[in-house]
Amino acid sequence: MSRNYLLSDSIISPLGFGTLENLKAIQNFDSALKHHNNSKFFKNGYYAGLIDIERINDEFSKHADPVKYTKLEKLLILSIKQVFDQSNSVDLNATGLIISTTKGNIDLLGTGEFSSDRIYLWKMAKIVAEFFGLKHKPIIVSNACISGALAIKTANDLIEARRFSNAIVAGGDLVSEFVLSGFQSFQAISPKPCRPFSNDREGVSLGEAAAAVLIGPDFSKDQGKIQYIDAVTANDANHISGPSRTGEGLFKSINRLFERNNIESSQIDYLSAHGTATNYNDAMEAIAFDRAGLNNTPVNSLKGYYGHTLGTSALIESIITKHSLLKDKLYASLNFTASGVSKDLNIIQDHENRELSLALKTASGFGGCNLAMLLKKERI
Amino acid sequence: MSDLHTELKKSIIEQLNLEDMEVSEIENDEHLFGDGLGLDSIDALELIVLLEKDYGIKLTDPNQGKEIFNSINTMADFIEKNRVR
Amino acid sequence: MSIELSIINSVTIRDSKVYKNGQLIFKSEPDLVISKFLKGIYRDQNLKYPKFFKMDSLSKFGYLGVEILTNANIQDKETALIFANSASSLETDEAYARTMAEFPSPSLFVYTLPNIMLGEISIRHQLRSENIFLVSEAFDPALFIDYSRGLFQQEKADKVLCGWVNLHNNEYDVFLWEIARSGGIDFNEEELKKLYLPTHE
Known part of the structure; x- marks a missing residue:
């Protein structure tokens, strides 16, 4: 059985249009989270990572008419375009498209803009697939906040x-009034930029972003490439919105993944956590990591850079994990002050160069879903 | 039992979709969460909405909810003292 | 490398009727509002699960379908769930959006993700197993087959419950089936299509 790899990739976010721009911003400790005053649900404004529509339209007009596509469609298309541009000879007849999203074009609901079927996730995916002339019907993974990584597993x-024979995994979600008001009704939005795993964390900050990565076999002789090893999902079977107090599902997904691949926790060089900065989520993750023996593993959450980008988050984090492995670089967990979870974790406090080979990516989400995935650098 | 107590029980049954329950089955001092009525965290959030919608009371600190939503009695007391409508 | 798999049970809920393995087991008057139809099935099946009343209609369809499919008992707790539909959670999205004008409802917002249904089923049956929720324009048998084969081949599950649970604009289409390594009809596209769109009458 041939192995699959994380090949060309792209991240379109407030931190930059392209993975390189994003990595540079992370290197400079930049955050996408800024104060905004455009929501009727936040009288005093809120912090979030929003992408400037004018920049999107500027970039998009190089390829097609920006009026004909929704904001999210444009982001997905720009992101996939970058992946195509970096990949020689992608066969449009043999390449699948897997879209990861939670809410798609939900910002259109009730607006009367665009045709009414645009609200369907499959319709949005179809428009993106048709833009590139991909032959296969696109597949949509909509599994809350683990969608981005689950889409890689699906690919x-x-x-x-x-x-x-290979597939483009593309993820995207927006910061809409719909999602803002919902998280606000959950009293989950942080009044300050989110602070994952910190003792002064006060909730999530939302962010919008699109990302894409080509998954498939790699016959090139490139030095260093990142192999997808395996991924396991497990449900908490506990509550539809609150994470399990014992971290049951997340622990189970990690534990099964380790057992299936004969991995010991000590072999993991880097752990890319979910870390939304809600009280219960971060506490749950710490308990699960502790149970899995990952207390000493360098760990970060990238939510301080991007906010929670929902269906894109685990995809962005997988892409950053790929580059961490390739560059032998651990990125600091932005906005971390002092530990605010009950178990010891080795939170990465500053960027650090270190030889890395094996990484664990985890994600958890509403519906009690959890995922653990192994990515490995292959040296030639 | 005051009208407010009955009114609260009715709206809790309706708002929280406790389809199989009757007003007479909820005791005034019964715990709403945990062993009692068995409400959960989403119900608590929905009760916060109920306070605002029906009585004009805005809870700013979610931790306040724990004491207020202990039972129908504690809810009714809090509403009597703080209602603006 | 292809392995043999079997469909061992199926349930269809369509046009005010419920079928198990092709047999009509429940029928309500046509054009009943969906909430009443769902409650009718719940009562008819003699189910005792107060959480049912808190679910949105999409989750109720999924929950009821699984209870009927498995006789309310899933032995193998590693049974995986592969569900899909066309309209995602749009029915509840629209209901939630209506509350946004005044008091956004947290208990509606929580159901604005289609995979919440998988959480409800997992809680009911204490399944800490593999889950995925997919969206496609129409029922796509090959997608279910490809994804579930992967779970069997990689030995991540010995049983899989599959579900197409769609609901939008008061129209619903529910089809669930159970896959095992042996003991039933061949699990292939043709058989699946036959079960999905039989000629009942």
């Missing part, structure tokens, strides 16, 4: 099933 599994 791998469907390539193994020979549905297509």
Whole structure:
């Protein structure tokens, strides 16, 4: 069985249009989270990572008419375009498209802009697939906040099933009034930029972003490439919105992943956590990591840079993990002050160069879902 | 039992979709969460909305909710003292 | 490398009727509002699960479908869930959006993700297993087949519950089935299509 790799990638976010710009911003400790005053649900404003529509339209007009596509469609298309531009000879007949999103074009609801079917996730995906002339019907993974990484797993599994020979995984979600008001009704929005795992954390900050990565076999002789090893999901079976107090599902997903691949926790060089900065989520993750013996593993949450980008978050974090491995670089967990969880964790406090080979990516979300994924650098 | 107590029980049954319950089955001093009525964290958030919608009371500190939502009695007391409508 | 798999049970809920393995097991008057139809199935099946009344209609369909499919008992707690639909959680999205004008409802917002249904089923049956929720324009048998084969081949599950649970604008289409390594009809696209769109009458 041939292995699949994380090949060309792209991140479009407030931190930059392209992975390189994003990595540079992270290197400079920049955050996408700024104060905004455009929501009727926040009289005193709120912090979030929003992408400037004018920049999107400027970039998009190089390829097509920006009026004809929704904001999210433009972001997804720009992101996928960058992946195509970096990849030689992607066969449009043999490449699948897997879209990861929670709410898609939800900002259109009730506006009367665009045709009414644009609100369907499949319709949005279809428009993106047609833009590139991809032959395969796009597949949509909509599984709350683990969607981005679950879409990578789906790409791998469907390539193994020979549905297509490689696949572009693209994720996107917006910061809409819909999502802002919902998280606000959950009293989950932080009055300051979010502070994952910190004792002064006060909730999530939302962010918008799109990202894309090509998944498939790699026959090139490139030095250093990142292999998808395996991923496991597990449900908490506890509560539809609150995470399990014992971290059951997350622990189970990590534990099964380790057992299946004969991995000991000590072999993990880097742990890319979910870290939304809500009280319960971060506490739950710390308990699960402790149970899995990951107390000493360098760990970060990237939410301080991007905010919670929902269906994109685990995809962005997987892409950054890929570059961390390639660059032998650990990125600081932005906005961390002092530990605010019950178990010891080795939170990365400053950027650090260190030889890295094996990384664990985890994510958790509403519906009690959890995912753990192994990515490994292959040296030639 | 005051009208407010009955009114609260009715709106809790309706707002929280406790379809199989009757007003007479909820005791005034019964715990709403945990062993009692068995409400959960989403119900608590929905009760916060109920306070604002029906009585004009805005809870700013979610931790306040724990004491207020202890039972129908504690809720009714709090509403009597703080209601603006 | 292809492994043999079997469909061992199926349930269809469509046009005010519920079928299990092709047999009509419940029928309500046509054009009943959906909430009443769902409650009718719940009562008819003699279910005792107060959480049912808190679910949105999409989750109720998924929950009821699984209870009927499995006789309310899932033995293998590693049973994976692969669900999909076309309209995601749009029915509840619209209901939540209506509350946004005044008091956004947290208990509606929580159901504005289609995979909440998987959480409800997992809680009911204490499944800490593999889950995925996919969206496609129409029922796509090959997608279910490809994804579930992966779970069997990688030995991540020995049983899989699949569900197409769609609801929008008061129209619903529910089809669930159970896959195992042996013991039923061949699990392939043709058989699946036959079960999905039989000629009942």
